[in-house]
Amino acid sequence: GNISASSSPAPRHRRPSSRRSAGRTHDYASTLSKRERPKPARRARIAPETHGRTLRQADERAERLTTLSRLTRLITSATDSAAAFRGIAEAATILLKAKMAYVWVDHGDETLREGGSFWAGPTVAGHIVRTVPVPRDQSIAGAVLTSCRPEYLEDVQRDPRWRQRALAETSDIHACIALPLIHHDRAVGALIVGFGRRGEFTPEEKNVAGLLADQAAIVIDNARLYEDAGRRQQEAELLADVVRSVNASLDLATVLQRIAEGAREVCRSDMAFIALRDPGGETLSFRQWPGARYEDYRSVQVAPGQGASGMVVTTGRPFRTDRYLEDTRFGPDFLTVARIEDLHAYMAVPITIEDRVEGFLSVANRDDRRLTDRDEHILLRLADHAAVAIHNARLFADNAARRREAEALTELGGAIASSLELEKILSLVVDRACALLGTQRSAVALMSADRPNTAMLFVASRGMSRAFQAMRPLHPRDGTTPTAIAERRPVWSADLLNDPAFNLTPPTRAAVEAEGYRAVLSVPLLLGDRVLGALVTYRDDVGPFSDRQVELMQAFAHQAALALENSRLYEESERRRHESEVFAEVAQAITSSLDIDTVLRRITDSAKELVGSDLAMIGFREGETEAVTVRHRVGSRYTSDSTFRIEPGKGFGGQALLSGRALRTDDYTNDPNFGKDYLSAVVKDESVSAMVVPIKSEERVVGLLYVANRARRPFSDHDEATLLRLADEAGVAIRNAQLFASERESERRYRTLV
Structure with missing residues (x-):
C-alpha cells in the first residue's frame, strides 16, 4: 500500500517539518512516507521575495503532480482496495494541507461504509480511526452522494449532518470539502476532507480535490469488478462442488446441508434455510438451518401462504424484503422466531420439481446488508440442484415399487428389439397398460396425415368395440386424446362426460356413452419433436389418475413410439432398397x-412406382423445336396420339419448361398459379395433385417428367428428389440417343459421298 515506493523524486534539501507532520505517530506506516515526498530543488542563492514565492508555488505544484502520479500507479497496481482508498485519503491530506480525509463507499445499503481514511492531526496522526457506517439521508457524505454535487463547508461543527462531532472538536476540524465520487455518470461514494479554521477554498484546491475524487471513483469501480470476478469464481466452484455432491450421494440430508451452507457462503448471509414438503401432505418442515439462533426449527411447520416462505410456496416465485419485521406483505405467523433471529434482509426461492413447488431455499441477514439480484440468481441455481437431489432420492426410494413395472417394460423392450411386427407390439403395449394401471380398456391412436392436429386412427385396442375405432375427434378439445396430441403432454379426466375442461361433440359423446367408460388418461407418443399419436387407457369408474400412473403410461408411450419409429425405419429401409434396385435397372436399360x-x-414406369402416383408421363424436345412432345404415358386415361405437345409457358408443364425448376400443386384445377391451357387433358385424367420436373442435358431443358394423383394426395420433398434423379437418368438417355442419331447421320452422309 506504499505508493511513494513506486518512484524516487529528485534529491532536494529537507524542508522544515510542518506542525502536522511533527506530531505524527509511527503506529501506522504512512502510504506517502515523509522520506519519499518530493522536495524543492536546491537553490544556489536566496532569491528576492517575489521570485521565492514563485519558486515555492512551482515546488508545491510539482509535489502535487508527483503525488498524483504515484497515487495513479498505486491504484493501477494495487489488488487491495483498502490500501488504495487510504492512499487517496493520505494524498488529500498532503496535497490540500488537510487534517483528515475519508473515502465513503456506497454498497447499495441504507448506510455508507468507510473505504479508507487518513488523519494528520497531532493527536491521531497515522492512526486508524475506527468509524461506523453513516446513514445515507442524514450525513454530509450521503447528501453529496444523493445530489451528485460538491459542498464546501465553513464549519462542520455547526452542521447537524456531521456524524463524528466529538472527534471534530478534539482534532479542531472546521472547514470541509465534500465531493461525490462519480463513475460513468453514477455516484458510487463520497470523499470527505477536513481542515482547521481557514478561508475559502481556492479553485486549484477544488481542482485537486476533484482529481482525487475521480481516482477514488475508479478504485471503487475496480474493487467492485474484482469482487464480482472473485464471487463468480466462488459461485462456479460452489456449484461444481454441489454437482459432485449430488452425483456422488443419494443421501438427501448430506446434499441439502452442502447446498444450504453454500448458499450462506456465496450470498455472504448470516443464515440459510431449506424446507421441504412433508410426504403425502401440504405443509413444509425445515431440513437445514445453518447460522440460525433459534433451536427448535424441527418443530416448525410452514403451510402454503403462511409467512414470507409460504408465499413462495403458493406463488412459485422468489420473494425478497429488506425489512422482514416491518414488511406488511405477509402475516405475522413467524414474527416471534424472526425477532429471535433478528431478521432484517430476507430472500426465499422455490424448489420446484416438475412444475410443483416442493420446498424453498432462503437466506437472511441480521443487519442492513441487502440481498441482490445476483444473490437471487445463485439461489435459484442452487434450488435447481436441490430439486435434482430430492428427485434422485425419491427415485432411489421408489425403486422397489417400480420393479414390477420395470419387468413389464423390459418385456416390451425385448419384443421391440426382436420383432418388427408392429401390430403384435402395440397389442402387447395396450395389454400391459391395462394390467399395470388396473383399467378395463386401452388403445393406441395414430395421427392422420390429412388432419394432423385432430384426426386419429385407432390401430390397436383392448376392450373397445369395433364401432369405437371409427370415432374421429373434430377439434383439439373433443376429448383427452386430441388435447394430449395438440399440447404434447399427458391429459386425463376423472369424468370425461361431465368435465368442463373439454367440449365433446355429439358423435364423441355418443361414442363414450356407448362404450361405458368415464375416466380417461391420454399420453402423447413423442419422438423428438414429432407427435406420432397417443396411448390411451379408459376406466369405467369416476376418479383421478395418480402421478405414478401417468409416469407409467409415459413409459409405455415411449416404448410404443420406439416401436412405431422402428417400423417406419424398416419401411424406409425397404423403400430405399427398392429405389436402389429400380435405379439400377434404369441405369442398366x-x-x-x-x-x-x-x-x-x-x-x-419407375416414376409411377417409386412415388406411388396414379399416372405418369414423359416427353422431350425433338429436333430444334421448343415444344415438348409427350412420348410415353402410364396410368393415363388420355387416349390422344403421341403428337400431344406442351408449349413453353403454357399450363403446368410449360412453366417448368421455361423456369427449369420442379413444380408442385395440390389441386391443379383450382390452383391460380398455373394456366389452364391443357385443362381438358387434366379433366380426362381426373388429375388433382400433380408434380413436374425438367429433364436437362448440359443445363438445357430438353424434356419433362410428370406424375399426378386422382385424389388430393400431395407429393413430398422426397418424391421430388426421386423424380429429379429419374429426370437426370432421362437426360442421359436423351443425350445418348441424340449422339447416336448424329453418329448414324454422319455415317449415312459418308457412305453417300463414297
Missing part, C-alpha cells in the same frame, strides 16, 4: 439399349 422409347418407358 440406359447402358444396354439405345432405343430411346424403351428407356423412357422404363423411366416413366
Whole structure:
C-alpha cells in the first residue's frame, strides 16, 4: 500500500517539518512516507521575495503532480482496495494541507461504509480511526452522494449532518470539502476532507480535490469488478462442488446441508434455510438451518401462504424484503422466531420439481446488508440442484415399487428389439397398460396425415368395440386424446362426460356413452419433436389418475413410439432398397439399349412406382423445336396420339419448361398459379395433385417428367428428389440417343459421298 515506493523524486534539501507532520505517530506506516515526498530543488542563492514565492508555488505544484502520479500507479497496481482508498485519503491530506480525509463507499445499503481514511492531526496522526457506517439521508457524505454535487463547508461543527462531532472538536476540524465520487455518470461514494479554521477554498484546491475524487471513483469501480470476478469464481466452484455432491450421494440430508451452507457462503448471509414438503401432505418442515439462533426449527411447520416462505410456496416465485419485521406483505405467523433471529434482509426461492413447488431455499441477514439480484440468481441455481437431489432420492426410494413395472417394460423392450411386427407390439403395449394401471380398456391412436392436429386412427385396442375405432375427434378439445396430441403432454379426466375442461361433440359423446367408460388418461407418443399419436387407457369408474400412473403410461408411450419409429425405419429401409434396385435397372436399360422409347418407358414406369402416383408421363424436345412432345404415358386415361405437345409457358408443364425448376400443386384445377391451357387433358385424367420436373442435358431443358394423383394426395420433398434423379437418368438417355442419331447421320452422309 506504499505508493511513494513506486518512484524516487529528485534529491532536494529537507524542508522544515510542518506542525502536522511533527506530531505524527509511527503506529501506522504512512502510504506517502515523509522520506519519499518530493522536495524543492536546491537553490544556489536566496532569491528576492517575489521570485521565492514563485519558486515555492512551482515546488508545491510539482509535489502535487508527483503525488498524483504515484497515487495513479498505486491504484493501477494495487489488488487491495483498502490500501488504495487510504492512499487517496493520505494524498488529500498532503496535497490540500488537510487534517483528515475519508473515502465513503456506497454498497447499495441504507448506510455508507468507510473505504479508507487518513488523519494528520497531532493527536491521531497515522492512526486508524475506527468509524461506523453513516446513514445515507442524514450525513454530509450521503447528501453529496444523493445530489451528485460538491459542498464546501465553513464549519462542520455547526452542521447537524456531521456524524463524528466529538472527534471534530478534539482534532479542531472546521472547514470541509465534500465531493461525490462519480463513475460513468453514477455516484458510487463520497470523499470527505477536513481542515482547521481557514478561508475559502481556492479553485486549484477544488481542482485537486476533484482529481482525487475521480481516482477514488475508479478504485471503487475496480474493487467492485474484482469482487464480482472473485464471487463468480466462488459461485462456479460452489456449484461444481454441489454437482459432485449430488452425483456422488443419494443421501438427501448430506446434499441439502452442502447446498444450504453454500448458499450462506456465496450470498455472504448470516443464515440459510431449506424446507421441504412433508410426504403425502401440504405443509413444509425445515431440513437445514445453518447460522440460525433459534433451536427448535424441527418443530416448525410452514403451510402454503403462511409467512414470507409460504408465499413462495403458493406463488412459485422468489420473494425478497429488506425489512422482514416491518414488511406488511405477509402475516405475522413467524414474527416471534424472526425477532429471535433478528431478521432484517430476507430472500426465499422455490424448489420446484416438475412444475410443483416442493420446498424453498432462503437466506437472511441480521443487519442492513441487502440481498441482490445476483444473490437471487445463485439461489435459484442452487434450488435447481436441490430439486435434482430430492428427485434422485425419491427415485432411489421408489425403486422397489417400480420393479414390477420395470419387468413389464423390459418385456416390451425385448419384443421391440426382436420383432418388427408392429401390430403384435402395440397389442402387447395396450395389454400391459391395462394390467399395470388396473383399467378395463386401452388403445393406441395414430395421427392422420390429412388432419394432423385432430384426426386419429385407432390401430390397436383392448376392450373397445369395433364401432369405437371409427370415432374421429373434430377439434383439439373433443376429448383427452386430441388435447394430449395438440399440447404434447399427458391429459386425463376423472369424468370425461361431465368435465368442463373439454367440449365433446355429439358423435364423441355418443361414442363414450356407448362404450361405458368415464375416466380417461391420454399420453402423447413423442419422438423428438414429432407427435406420432397417443396411448390411451379408459376406466369405467369416476376418479383421478395418480402421478405414478401417468409416469407409467409415459413409459409405455415411449416404448410404443420406439416401436412405431422402428417400423417406419424398416419401411424406409425397404423403400430405399427398392429405389436402389429400380435405379439400377434404369441405369442398366440406359447402358444396354439405345432405343430411346424403351428407356423412357422404363423411366416413366419407375416414376409411377417409386412415388406411388396414379399416372405418369414423359416427353422431350425433338429436333430444334421448343415444344415438348409427350412420348410415353402410364396410368393415363388420355387416349390422344403421341403428337400431344406442351408449349413453353403454357399450363403446368410449360412453366417448368421455361423456369427449369420442379413444380408442385395440390389441386391443379383450382390452383391460380398455373394456366389452364391443357385443362381438358387434366379433366380426362381426373388429375388433382400433380408434380413436374425438367429433364436437362448440359443445363438445357430438353424434356419433362410428370406424375399426378386422382385424389388430393400431395407429393413430398422426397418424391421430388426421386423424380429429379429419374429426370437426370432421362437426360442421359436423351443425350445418348441424340449422339447416336448424329453418329448414324454422319455415317449415312459418308457412305453417300463414297
